[in-house]
Amino acid sequence: MAYSLDNEVFRGLALYGGMTIVKLAAMAPLTAFFRRTTKAFANAEDTRFFGAKTAEKTKMALIPNDDVERVRRAHLNDLENIIPFILIGLLYVGTNPPVGTAILHFKVFFFSRLLHTLVYDQATSKGTLLADWVRNDAVHGVPTHPGC
Numbered sequence: 179m180a181y182s183l184d185n186e187v188f189r190g191l192a193l194y195g196g197m198t199i200v201k202l203a204a205m206a207p208l209t210a211f212f213r214r215t216t217k218a219f220a221n222a223e224d225t226r227f228f229g230a231k232t233a234e235k236t237k238m239a240l241i242p243n244d245d246v247e248r249v250r251r252a253h254l255n256d257l258e259n260i261i262p263f264i265l266i267g268l269l270y271v272g273t274n275p276p277v278g279t280a281i282l283h284f285k286v287f288f289f290s291r292l293l294h295t296l297v298y299d300q301a302t303s304k305g306t307l308l309a310d311w312v313r314n315d316a317v318h319g320v321p322t323h324p325g326c
Contacts, residue, residue: 187280212245
């Protein structure tokens with residue numbers, strides 16, 4: 179019964195986990211968009227496909243772009259965090275946790291991933307650290323700030 183839609187905790191994981199996976203899936207087209215608009219590609223084949231006909235243009239298109247790298251790193255960070263969250267969330271649902279606590283964990287994780295991406299894309303490291311700190315305290319239930 180733990181892994182059915184009759185279980186409110188499982189429904190919460192399905193909702194917030196699903197929205198988090200949609201957010202993760204949206205990062206790939208966003209990276210491609212930035213690559214195309216900045217003409218900064220990962221390999222020579224892409225540069226030729228998108229119009230770099232000379233060796234000089236190909237070489238210029240292979241220079242890393244800060245905006246592209248920022249979005250790409252945010253996508254990789256999502257992969258490193260969202261997949262384990264979903265798997266651990268499934269184990270957590272099986273422990274029959276209190277509904278309010280479980281839903282709060284799922285909400286905080288989802289909104290912190292959104293905040294992390296927005297802040298990371300704006301290149302503000304203090305904001306990223308704040309988003310991570312809030313997520314760690316709320317999701318893991320263990321204070322991570324000094325003095326605790």
